[in-house]
Amino acid sequence: MxxxxxxxxxxxxxxxxxxxxxxxxxxxxxxxxxxxxxxxxxxxxxxxxxxxxxxxxxxxxxxxxxxxxxxxxxxxxxxxxxxxxxxxxxxxxxxxxxxxxxxxxxxxxxxxxxxxxxxxxxxxxxxxxxxxxxxxxxxxxxxxxxxxxxxxxxxxxxxxxxxxxxxxxxxxxxxxxxxxxxxxxxxxxxPPPSCGPAPRNAVLKQFLLSGGRVHLEVSLQKEVFVQEQSIAFRVFVNNGCKRTVRKIKAEVVQAVDVAMFKSGKFKSVVASVETTEGCPVVTDATLVRDFELEPRVGSFKNWIALEDSPERGGRLSPSVVESAVDWSNFAVHVSYYVKVKLLLSGVGGGVSVRVPFISVRETAAxxxxxxxxxxxxxxxxxxxxxxxxxxxxxxxxxxxxxxxxxxxxxxxxxxxxxxxxxxxxxxxxxxxxxxxxxxx
Missing domain, CATH: 2.60.40.840 (Immunoglobulin-like)
Known part of the structure; x- marks a missing residue:
């Protein structure tokens, strides 16, 4: 043929x-x-x-x-x-x-x-x-x-x-x-144009074996980003506990949700960075840092949403969000968020926060x-x-x-x-x- x-x-x-x-x-x-x-x-x-x-x-x-x-x-x-x-x-x-x-x-x-x-x-x-x-x-x-x-x-x-x-x-x-x-x-x-303020999220975490709290706040530069555009955000850390912040880890994550299956949920890290600049953040200290992460198709472990196959240089799929009224069983929802995690000394885990954003196609916009x-x-x-x-x-x-x-x-x-x-x-x-x- x-x-x-x-x-x-x-x-x-x-x-x-x-x-x-x-x-x-x-x-x-x-x-x-x-x-x-x-x-x-x-x-x-x-x-x-x-x-x-x-x-x-x-x-x-x-x-x-x-x-x-x-x-x-x-x-x-x-x-x-x-x-x-x-x-x-x-x-x-x-x-x-x-x-x-x-x-x-x-x-x-x-x-x-x-x-x-x-x-x-x-x-x-x-x-x-x-x-x-x-x-x-x-x-x-x-x-x-x-x-x-x-x-x-x-x-x-x-x-x-x-x-x-x-x-x-x-x-x-x-x-x-x-x-x-x-x-x-x-x-x-x-997606509809963004008229609200830039997204931000904050968390206060208190540890069981140490007094005080750790304040972590992440604010994005804007809500809507174009494909392959750098994601700019600011991280604010205020350490009010006895533990020390040793490292900061930031990631851009693509989350895929296949509506037809309950188990059809996949997450892939499309950009990440680990840094110790400004660390350690000791007790009663404050740290403010700006980050820029550029989402790219690299090595991934789970299913990932792309516009074309990786062999053909496919770009990441834009965000797909449906309301509860227009929900379809044949829909595949794609969302993105920035995740920042603080690695602290001692026992009891770290502190993390997520801030979602919207990725759009340049031609579709x-x-x-x-x-x-x-x-x-x-x-x-x-x-x-x-x-x-x-x-x-x-x-x-x-x-x-x-x-x-x-x-x-x-x-x-x-x-x-x-x-x-x-x-x-x-x-x-x-x-x-x-x-x-x-x-x-």
């Missing part, structure tokens, strides 16, 4: 750059174009997945074309599946019949985007083009990928989403792999209009679908006019993937080769 994925930069006359992701079915009868593989839940409006699917006209004479939005929840390793046993649940969220259409084309529906209209207008000669839109519920759990500490090449555990298009005689029949195309879509959560104005200089890194197949990404330039009537009415689009403007401002198509991945 030869599958490949193509990224094309589409720019209008105002030089606003967008991207479209392309994937072809193994039998080359269905071609899928998706505007964005990352949609953001911002709480104000439900996210929408838009795209265009092009199918061979002769093939559709004996087959119907269906589209689905699927939630995939994997709770076990793929390499441990034997004798037809699968460790995943597949939930079909939405289904659409694109050909033949049940409703009249004149029926009022969601407005098509400029990108959808451009693809339909210039690539309709390749086959029957249908624009589609999947509206995702704002209560849907975000996408989270879990990876084990040992080397693992299968599909990641956690929650993921796929858009699936297939051709068949009926919707209820099992889709053939050669006549279907899937593409993974990431659903990101955008930007509005869509601002992100669209940033034209990428190069194609993104290759992405891996939930089935473990790594798709090769090829960059191509596609220029289209923003106005509807910019294209010449008598122009016939060619059957390729690269559309540009000539010297007269008309649209023409230039041949562009696409690299394919090895057969599966």
């Amino acid at each position: 030869s599958v490949y994925e193509c990224v094309m930069h589409i720019a209008d006359l105002n030089f606003v750059s967008l991207k479209v992701y392309k994937k072809v079915a193994p039998n080359n009868k269905i071609v899928l174009y998706v505007e964005n593989r990352e949609v953001v839940i911002n709480g104000s409006s439900p996210p929408v997945i838009r795209g265009v699917v092009i199918a061979d006209s002769e093939y559709l004479q004996s087959h119907s074309l269906y589209g689905q939005l699927v939630l995939v929840f994997r709770y076990g390793r793929e390499d441990e599946e034997v004798m037809g046993l699968t460790f995943s649940n597949i939930i079909i969220l939405q289904t659409q019949q694109l050909h033949p259409m049940k409703e009249s084309p004149q029926t009022d529906g969601p407005p098509r985007s400029t990108l959808q209209k451009t693809i339909e207008r210039h690539l309709s000669a390749c086959g029957v083009a249908h624009a589609f839109q999947f509206q995702v519920s704002s209560c849907a759990p975000p996408s989270v990928s879990l990876y084990p500490a040992k080397s693992y090449t299968g599909a990641p555990l956690g929650t993921s989403y796929e858009v699936h298009f297939f051709a068949g005689k009926a919707q209820s029949e099992k889709p053939l792999r050669r006549a279907s195309v899937r593409m993974t879509v990431r659903l990101c959560q955008l 930007e509005p869509e209009t601002e992100a669209a104005e940033k034209a990428p200089d190069k194609a993104p890194a290759p992405a891996a679908d939930s089935n473990g197949d790594t798709q090769e990404i090829v960059a191509a330039d596609v220029h289209a006019t923003k106005a509807e009537g910019a294209a010449d009415a008598g122009h016939e689009p060619a059957q390729n993937n690269n559309v540009q403007l000539d010297e007269n401002g008309k649209v023409f198509v230039r041949q562009e080769s696409c690299a394919r991945s090895s057969d599966v």
Whole structure:
């Protein structure tokens, strides 16, 4: 099976750059174009997945074309599946019949985007083009990928989403792999802006065998941090007991909670430091120190939430927090906190305190209009679908006019993937080769 994925930069006359992701079915009868593989839940409006699917006209004479939005929840390793046993649940969220259409084309529906209209207008000669839109519920759990500490090449555990298009005689029949195309879509959560003060926490501990108390207070610089940003915080220690503070240990911890299982709780230290600077802190002494810890993917012992596999340089997953009202059994909650521990002399343990914070994606924190104005200089890194197949990404330039009537009415689009403007401002198509991945 030869599958490949193509990224094309589409720019209008105002030089606003967008991207479209392309994937072809193994039998080359269905071609899928998706505007964005990352949609953001911002709480104000439900996210929408838009795209265009092009199918061979002769093939559709004996087959119907269906589209689905699927939630995939994997709770076990793929390499441990034997004798037809699968460790995943597949939930079909939405289904659409694109050909033949049940409703009249004149029926009022969601407005098509400029990108959808451009693809339909210039690539309709390749086959029957249908624009589609999947509206995702704002209560849907975000996408989270879990990876084990040992080397693992299968599909990641956690929650993921796929858009699936297939051709068949009926919707209820099992889709053939050669006549279907899937593409993974990431659903990101955008937490509300922080309006409160910077988080802080303090503890007073009194020991049984020594008089007095130890006061430990930790205050963060702010509540929301961007991925791979240094976590700045201040530690205040006031030793009012007879014991001596010998060492300070600070950690940034990622906590993962799989809602479906009671035992699905994992903790991984993503940054840590031990210091004796300013120590020992004797009786009636005070110490104030500033720390900066930069969370990174290093060696870990438990399952960890990443955006991509460690072999591909995946970054840490952003925070995923759901309220009790929107609780979902398919959600994987990810949280972060700073833990500071004082190691004291004598017997009786130390003193520790935790301060939570929120980690967000840099791209998800930007509005869509601002992100669209940033034209990428190069194609993104290759992405891996939930089935473990790594798709090769090829960059191509596609220029289209923003106005509807910019294209010449008598122009016939060619059957390729690269559309540009000539010297007269008309649209023409230039041949562009696409690299394919090895057969599966």
